[in-house]
Amino acid sequence: MPNNSLLKCIVFDANGKFKKISSDIQKTQLILKHDLLPRDLRKIDKGSDDIVPSILVREHSILLNILHIRTLIKADSVVLFNYDQTFSNDQLVSNLSQRLRNVTNDKLPYEIRALETIFMNVMDNLNSEMKVQVTVVNGILKELEGHIDMTKLKYLLLVSKKLQQFQQKATLIRDLIDETLAHDDDLVALYLTDKKKGTSRVTTDHEEVELLLESYSLHCDAIVQTVENSISDVKTTEEIINIILDSNRNELMLLGLRFNIGLLSFGTLLFVAGVYGMNLENFIEEKNYWFPIVCTCSLLTCGWIFRKSMHRLGQLTRIQMTK
Amino acid sequence: MPNNSLLKCIVFDANGKFKKISSDIQKTQLILKHDLLPRDLRKIDKGSDDIVPSILVREHSILLNILHIRTLIKADSVVLFNYDQTFSNDQLVSNLSQRLRNVTNDKLPYEIRALETIFMNVMDNLNSEMKVQVTVVNGILKELEGHIDMTKLKYLLLVSKKLQQFQQKATLIRDLIDETLAHDDDLVALYLTDKKKGTSRVTTDHEEVELLLESYSLHCDAIVQTVENSISDVKTTEEIINIILDSNRNELMLLGLRFNIGLLSFGTLLFVAGVYGMNLENFIEEKNYWFPIVCTCSLLTCGWIFRKSMHRLGQLTRIQMTK
Amino acid sequence: MPNNSLLKCIVFDANGKFKKISSDIQKTQLILKHDLLPRDLRKIDKGSDDIVPSILVREHSILLNILHIRTLIKADSVVLFNYDQTFSNDQLVSNLSQRLRNVTNDKLPYEIRALETIFMNVMDNLNSEMKVQVTVVNGILKELEGHIDMTKLKYLLLVSKKLQQFQQKATLIRDLIDETLAHDDDLVALYLTDKKKGTSRVTTDHEEVELLLESYSLHCDAIVQTVENSISDVKTTEEIINIILDSNRNELMLLGLRFNIGLLSFGTLLFVAGVYGMNLENFIEEKNYWFPIVCTCSLLTCGWIFRKSMHRLGQLTRIQMTK
C-alpha cells in the first residue's frame, strides 16, 4: 500500500505541455494510472541520495532513476518526480517540453525522444561536473608542485574524495548504459509506442535507440577515462611527494649532523678557553693584545658558521617540485 | 547418516501458522520429510558463522542460507532453522507468518512470497548495518581531520576492518542474486507450486521473480557502492594523513635545526663569557655597571628566544586537517 | 617411453579392497593397463610440490591431481599414487575403502563415490589448515595491537607469506571446481561407469555430480573468503601500524624539541652562573647565604625537569593499539 506523503512531480502530456501535480489525491490517482509498484514509490521518495542508477523497463512504462532525475516514461506521457514549480524554468523541463512537442518532426517515437533528452541532460551535468573537478584537481596538483604545505594537502584530501565519488557515479551510469546495450530484448522493450499499438518488433530491430545509447556510452566513457586519468595523476603525485618528503628529510638530517660536527669543533674552542681561563694568568695574561685577537677570531668564525647554516637551511626549506 | 543433535526450528504451514520443533524424534522425521541431504544438515548446524550465502534449488524445495537465516522453502511450508520460541516475536517470523497467510490476496505463489519476505528482511538488516558502519566511519574520519592522535587511529583500524568485512558480506549477497538472475533455468525452478502441480513453465516465464530479484539486486548494489565509497574515503584519508605526518615531521626537523643554530649562536655568548671570565678583571671589572648590562641583555634575549620557540612549536603541534 | 623409477601406489578394486604396488614390473603393467600417457607419469612423479590442481577426464579414466593427492579413477578401480603401506591407516585410504565398498547401498556410481571421498578429504584438509592459519594470524594481530615490536613484525612476515600461499592454493582449487561445473560435457564425462556400459547420457543429465561439486565449490569458496578476510585484516593492520609509528615519531620529535628548548633555557642559567663566577666576588660573595639558595633552587628545578621528561618519554615508549 503506497504511503500517501506529499510527492511533487511534473507531468508532460503527448504534446509536451507540462503541469505540476502535488496534492495527495492526484498522486494516488497517478500511481494507479501509471502501474507503479509500492517499491518503486519507495525508490522515488528516497530523494537524490541514490548512488546506483537504474532503468526498469515495464510492460507499458520505463522507470528511469539516474543522478537527480527520477522519471516515468510512457508512450504518451512523461512524469518527472521530485520536481515542483520552481523547476519549471529548469533546462531539463524546457528541453523535454520542446523535444516532446517534436517541432522538427523527428521520426523517433515519443518515448525515445524523452529518453534522449534526459540522457543529454545527464551527460551535460556529468560533463560540467567533470570539468570543474578536473580543473580543481589540476590546480591543487600544480600548486603542490610549487610548494608542499599542510593546507594544500588537506585540500587535496577533500578534492580527492570528491573525485572518487564522481568517478563511481559516472562509472555506474556508463555500466548501466552498456548493460542495457548488451541486451537486445531490453532495447526492443524500450519502444513503448509500438507495444501500445500492438506492432511487434523483431528482437534485432532497434537501431535508432542503439545508436543513441552507443553515443551516450562513448560520451560517458570519455568522462570516466578523463576522471581516471586525474585520479591516477593524484596517486602518482602523492607517491612522488612521499619520496620527495623522505628525501628532504634525509637532507635535513644530514644538515643536522653537520651542525653537530660544528658543535663538537666549537666545543674544542670552549674547552681550550676553559683551560686557558686558569693558565692565561701564567702565560699570556700579561700580553693584553691576545684577548681581542682570540675574541674577534672566534666571533668572526661563529658569524660565518651562522650565515652558512641559515643559507643552507633556507635552501632545504623550500620543497618545490618544479625547478 | 545425519547426526541427531538437537536442532531447533520453526515450521510455517500453508496458511502461515508456525510452531516450534526441537525434539530429536521430530527432527529426524523432519529431515526425511523434507528430502534434506546429510551435508545440508551439516551446513545448517554450522550456525551463523557462514560467510558465503547460497540458494540451492532442489526438485521440491529451495534451501536458502543467507546472513543468519537458514531456511527451507517448499510449495506449502517453510522451515526456519536455528530459531526457537524466543524468536517467535522476531520481525522475520511475524512478517513471514503474515505474508504467507496472504491477506492481500497477492497473486504470487506461496514460495515466492516466502522468498520475498526473507530477502526483504536481509536487505533491512544490511541497510541498517550499513547506516551504522558509514556513520561511525564518517565520524572517526571527521575527528581525524580535526586532530590526528593515536587513539583515533586505533579506532580507525577497528572500524576499517569491520567495514571491509561488511563489504565482503554485502558483495557476496549481491553476487549471489546476480548469479541467480543470470540463469533462466534457476529462476523458473524457483516456482515450486507449479512444479508440484505439474504445470510446466517455459524457461523465459519468470517475470515476477525476476522483477523481485532485480529490485533486491539494485538495493544490495546501492549498499555495496555506499560501503565502497566509505572504504575509498578511508584509504584516501590514510594516504593524506601519511603525507601530512611526513610534512609535519619535516617542519619539526626544520625547527630543530633552527634551535641548533640558536644553540650555536648562544654558544658564542657562552664562549665570550668564558673568555671574559678571565680578562674582565683586567679591563672592565673595575667598572661595575657593565655587569648588570650584560646580564640583563642576555636574559632578555633568552626569554625572547624561548617565547618564540614555544609559540612556533605550539603551531606545529596541532596537526589538523581542517583550517 | 615411461621412466621406470620406483613408483609406490595403492590400488583399490571394485569392492574397495586395496593393495600396495611398488615393484617395477608391476608398475609398467599398471601404466599399460590404465592408458596413462608418459607426460601424466611425469606429473605424478613430481611429488607434492605442485601448485596448480587439475582434473583430466580421459576416455576411460579421471586423472585427479589436487593438493598432495594424485589419483587415477576408473569405473572399477582407483589408484592412489605416491602412497605406500605406511599410509594404509591414513584417513583417506580407509574412507575410500569404506565408501567404495558401498555399505549404505548408495545409488551413486563407483567413480562418483571415489570423487566425493577425495574431495571430502581435500576440503577437510583445507578447512583444518585454514583454521590453523586464521588462528595464528589473529593471534599475532592481537599481540601487535598490544605492543608493536620487531619480533612480532618478523613473525607477521612469516605468517603473512604462508597465508597468501594458502589463499592461492584454495583459490586454485575453487576455480578448478567452478571451471568443471561450468562445462556440461565435462560433468557428463565424469560418469565412467555409464560410458563403460555404453549407456549414453544426455549432456544435461549430471545432477548428482553437479550437486556434489556445487556443494564443494561453496565450501571451498567459504574457505577462500575467510582467508581473504584475514589477509585484508593483515593489510589494514599494517597500514594503521605505519601511521601509528609515524604519529609516534612526530610526538617523539616534539618531545625532543621541548628538551632542546629546556636546554636553551638551562643554558641561560649556565651563562648567568658563568658571569656570576667572576662578579660575585664583587657583590654577593660576602653574603654566604646566597650560595646554598642558588644551588638548591637549580638542583630542584633540574630534578623536576628530569622526572617530568622521563615520565613523558615513558608514555610515548609504549606504542599500544588498544587502550
Add this chain to the structure above:
Amino acid sequence: MPNNSLLKCIVFDANGKFKKISSDIQKTQLILKHDLLPRDLRKIDKGSDDIVPSILVREHSILLNILHIRTLIKADSVVLFNYDQTFSNDQLVSNLSQRLRNVTNDKLPYEIRALETIFMNVMDNLNSEMKVQVTVVNGILKELEGHIDMTKLKYLLLVSKKLQQFQQKATLIRDLIDETLAHDDDLVALYLTDKKKGTSRVTTDHEEVELLLESYSLHCDAIVQTVENSISDVKTTEEIINIILDSNRNELMLLGLRFNIGLLSFGTLLFVAGVYGMNLENFIEEKNYWFPIVCTCSLLTCGWIFRKSMHRLGQLTRIQMTK
C-alpha cells in the same frame, strides 16, 4: 541542425586524389552527402582532445575517431576532418592517397585499404611515442639508481604521469580493436563496397579484415605490454627508493646518536677541566708543563673525532643504488 562554423577537411575520391574543403556551403553539402548526424559533427568539432577512440559503422559509412584522426570512410571516398592544406604533405595523407590509388592492384576493397592505412599510421604513431616514453623512463630510472635527488624525482613525476596517460590511450585503442574483432557482424559490416553493390556476405566471411585487425591488435598489445612493463619498473623503483631512503635515514640517526655519545664523553673532559679550573691552583698550577700536555692531547682527540665523523657522514651522503 548542424552548426555551421568552419570545418576544414580533406576529401579523397575513388582514385586517391584529394582536395581541401573548408568553405561553409561545401561543408553543409558534405554533411548532407555523407549522412552525418549532428552529434557526429559535435564529436569531430571537439578537436584532438578526445581520449576514447571509436569505430562507428553506419549503413553506408564508417566513422573513425582514433588518436588525432577523425575520418569518414565510404565505399568510394574518404574524408579526413580537421585537416587542411598544411597537412597535404603529411605522411598519412600521402600514404592514403597512394594506397587508395591501388597501384599494386591489391584485391582488398577500397574501404578496407583506407582502414589499413589509417591503422598503420596510428600504430606508427603509437610505436614512436612508446619508444620515446620508454627511453625517457629508462633514462631517469638509471639516473635515479646512480643518485637520488629532488630534481630527478620531480622529473620522474612528470614522466610517470605521461606514461600512464599513454598506457590509457594505447589500451583503449587495443580494446577497441579487440571489441570489433569479437563481433562478427561488425566485421562484415565494414565491407561497404559489397553492401553498396548489394552483394550480401555471410556473417563469417570476413577473413581479410579479421587478419588485418588481428595483426594490429597484436601490435597494439605489444605496445601496451611494453608500457605496462615500464610502469611496473617505475613502481618497483619507487618502492625500493622508499626503503633505501628509510634505511639511509636510520643510518643517519645511528650516526647522530654516535655523535651524541661523543658529546657526552667530551662533556666529561669539559667537566673535569671546569673542576680543574679551580683546584689546579692548589696542585698542578705550579708545574707549568701540565698545561701544554692537556691542551695538545684534547686538541688532537677533537681533530681525530672531527675527521672520522666527516668521513662517515660523507659515506652516507651519497645514496646510490648501484655499486
Add this chain to the structure above:
Amino acid sequence: MPNNSLLKCIVFDANGKFKKISSDIQKTQLILKHDLLPRDLRKIDKGSDDIVPSILVREHSILLNILHIRTLIKADSVVLFNYDQTFSNDQLVSNLSQRLRNVTNDKLPYEIRALETIFMNVMDNLNSEMKVQVTVVNGILKELEGHIDMTKLKYLLLVSKKLQQFQQKATLIRDLIDETLAHDDDLVALYLTDKKKGTSRVTTDHEEVELLLESYSLHCDAIVQTVENSISDVKTTEEIINIILDSNRNELMLLGLRFNIGLLSFGTLLFVAGVYGMNLENFIEEKNYWFPIVCTCSLLTCGWIFRKSMHRLGQLTRIQMTK
C-alpha cells in the same frame, strides 16, 4: 614488397632432415613458397625482443612466434627463422629433427608433432628460467631477513624487475594457449595435414591437440602461479621491511631522547661545578680530599653512561628479521 635483407633460417623437410638457408635468392623463394605476408616478415625480422607471443593459423601454415622462436609450420615442412648453423647442435633443432622423423611411429600428424616439440622446448625454457629467478629471489629475501642493508636492497630492485618481466612473459604465453583452447575452430584449423589431404574434420574433433595444449596450459599456469607466489613474497617482505625500519627508527629516537635527558642531568653537574668554582674557596677548598672524591665519582658515572649507551646502540644497529 618484402625487404630482401639477409634472413637466416633452418628448414626441416617431411623426414626431419634440416638444412640452413640464408642467401637472398633462396629467401625470396622461401617467402613465395610459404605464402608469407610482408607484415609476417616484419614480425620475424624484429628479432627476439617481442613481448607478445602469437599463433597465427593460415590456410596452409601455422606461424608461431613465442619466446625467441619464430617458426612456420606446414603439413610437410618446418622453418625456424633467425637460426643459423651455429644452432645446429641446439636442443630445439635436434629434438625437432628427431620428433619429425617420427621414429616411435606416433599417430600424431607431422604439424602437431612439430607444435608439441616447440611447446616442450618453450616450457623447458620457462621452467629453467623460473627456477633461476625463484632461487635468486628466495636467496636475496633470506639475506634481507638476516640484515637489511643498501646493497641487498639495490639487488632486490634488480631481481624484482626481472621477476615481473618474467611473470608478464609467462602469463602472456599461458593466455595465448588458453585463448587457442577456447576456440574450437582454431584447434581444428591446426590439423594442416588433414586440410591438405582434403579430409574435413568436424569442429569438435581435436582431442589430441586439445590434450596437448591443455597439458602445456597447466604446466605454464604452474609456472605463472609459482612466480606470482614469489612476487607476493617480495611485496610482503618489502611492506614488513618498511614497518621494521620505521619501528627501528622510533627506537633510535627514543634512545636519542634518553641521551638528551642524560645531557640535561649532566648539565646540572656542570652547573653545580660552575657554581662550586667560585665558592669552594669559601667552603671546601680548604679540605683537599673533596677534590679527588668529586672528580672520581663523576668520571665513573660518565664511564658507566658511555658503556651503557654504546651497548644499547649496538643492539639497535643490527636490524635483523630473524631471531
